[in-house]
Amino acid sequence: MSKLSRDEYPTDLAHWRQIIFRRLFGAMAIICVPVYITSVYLCVKQGLWSMVVVDTLAYLVLIAMLLFPELEDKQRYLMGSLLCYGIGVAFIWSIGPTGAGFFWLFMFPLIGTLLLGRRFGIYCLMLTALTLIIMGLGFTAQWVPWPELPDYSLEIYLVVVLNFLTINVMLCLATGFLTDKLSDSLERTHASRRATVLGLARLSGFKDADSARHLNRIAKASELLTQALLSSPHRPDELTPEFAENIGLSATLHDIGMIGVADNLQSKQLTMTPDMESERYKHTLIGDRLLGELLREAPDCVLLAMARDIAAYHHERWDGEGFPGKLKGKSIPLAARVVALIDTVDDLLCHPDPRFRMTYEQARTHIKGLKGSILDPLLVDTFLSEPAMREIWH
Structure with a gap:
């Protein structure tokens, strides 16, 4: 028995x-x-x-x-x-x-x-x-x-x-x-998946001493931007409270594909040739493939699905001249558009080379100039109108 x-x-x-x-x-x-x-x-x-x-x-x-x-x-x-x-x-x-x-x-x-x-x-x-x-x-x-x-x-x-x-x-x-x-089972499953995503994020940034702070800023700012967008009269249809809750953690996997890129191509202080730049951008394809394989094992995991969109498309441009798929406008997943903006801001304010760092006001002006070409106009307007953003980088 x-x-x-x-x-x-x-x-x-x-x-x-x-x-x-x-x-x-x-x-x-x-x-x-x-x-x-x-x-x-x-x-x-x-x-x-x-x-x-x-x-x-x-x-x-x-x-x-x-x-x-x-x-x-x-x-x-x-x-x-x-x-x-x-x-x-x-x-x-x-x-x-x-x-x-x-x-x-x-x-x-x-x-x-x-x-x-x-x-x-x-x-x-x-x-x-x-x-x-x-x-x-x-x-x-x-x-x-x-x-x-x-x-x-x-x-x-x-x-x-x-x-x-x-x-x-x-x-x-x-x-x-x-x-x-x-x-109880759903809570444990959700906690397990969050731990998996967090572990992957830490793995992707393990080689860089500043990566933990970078990922933390990306997560906080992405979440804050989507929360601000929730109250906008022009809120996108796909933006839900669950979306805003998940994007912070999913955003930490935006560069997970870097684990498949050669070490000498990972430094932002390196002056790159066009061929080297193209090779470095392949991290979007690697991230897409890696998270796609994980998603096949857990097809209902919203965190992984969002993370895959971000990893694959956060280097696309609003005008369709980005990488890897030359997606244009709203055909770029919203989560990827959010992280594209936040990652750009973080690079302007926290660039590893102090010579290229901007003040917050300089970064705001620069971001305004990217509106409608590289970045989503609605997201740029929402970012510029949210005063709490400044606190993340101070």
């Missing part, structure tokens, strides 16, 4: 199902004590001895499922599902549709789906529907007589209420557990 895991943070579906089973049917074993007692009392009082036997057998099966170590997990799950089905059929057959039978039949496919998968759940639904049709035809055609029900009483009401509350508790436990675990 595969032992029921006590791990409260399962990493696969099998462990989740073990915990769901243990919690649901463990709670059921406790809650069903008053249900069993009141149900047996009422059945004895009404002379329904067959239901006394059914109730007793059902409770014994419930205890056996939880305590017998010889049972495999799938055997437990099948027994638990069929237990709900059996109780439901027995109730409807013995006391008609006014009792708790429908509650248990309602639970049957839900438990089956949770524990044994969607296909089994569909089979459970089909079996439930077929059972109800056959029983309805049987009662209507008088193949079997409708149960003779006594007048409703407090005892009958109490039994129905207890059955209803038992199933209610089980559904709440299952739904609450799944929701909590899904939330």
Whole structure:
């Protein structure tokens, strides 16, 4: 037998199902004590001895499922599902549709789906529907007589209420557990992906002592610019709060392709020939390919998708004369247009060679001159109108 895991943070579906089973049917074993007692009392009082036997057998099966170590997990799950089905059929057959039978039949496919998968759940639904049709035809055609029900009483009401509350508790436990675990899982997945992106960013800038500060400025300024753009009446359609939240981290991978460029071509202080400059620009192609390979492993990772756009296209120009694809205007991804502007500003203010550094006011004037040729006009206007930008470089 595969032992029921006590791990409260399962990493696969099998462990989740073990915990769901243990919690649901463990709670059921406790809650069903008053249900069993009141149900047996009422059945004895009404002379329904067959239901006394059914109730007793059902409770014994419930205890056996939880305590017998010889049972495999799938055997437990099948027994638990069929237990709900059996109780439901027995109730409807013995006391008609006014009792708790429908509650248990309602639970049957839900438990089956949770524990044994969607296909089994569909089979459970089909079996439930077929059972109800056959029983309805049987009662209507008088193949079997409708149960003779006594007048409703407090005892009958109490039994129905207890059955209803038992199933209610089980559904709440299952739904609450799944929701909590899904939330935890999504948070851990998101944190893991952010850590991966951050690790890649640090790797890409490992050779340069100033890279950490450069990446930090690029991240902060990109995020600030998109936040300012969010409140603009001319906000681009693709700009969302999630976009603004993610761009800072994704922007740190803008030069990830530099890990594939020769060391002697990475210094901005080097005077380059056109051939050397062309070779250096290949870092956009390398970054595109590297992040594309990672994205194939995690196609729904928004951070990597945005980082790929940035790495590939942050050297494109608004007028279509950039590299590598000569994309023009809004055909350049918005994230790449943002980082192109911020990277240009950072280069003007923090160039490794002090002779080429500008003051902030000089950089603003220079950026204004690139509007509509190299840089997105809307982004330039937003940058120039945002006073908090100055603080990032001071």
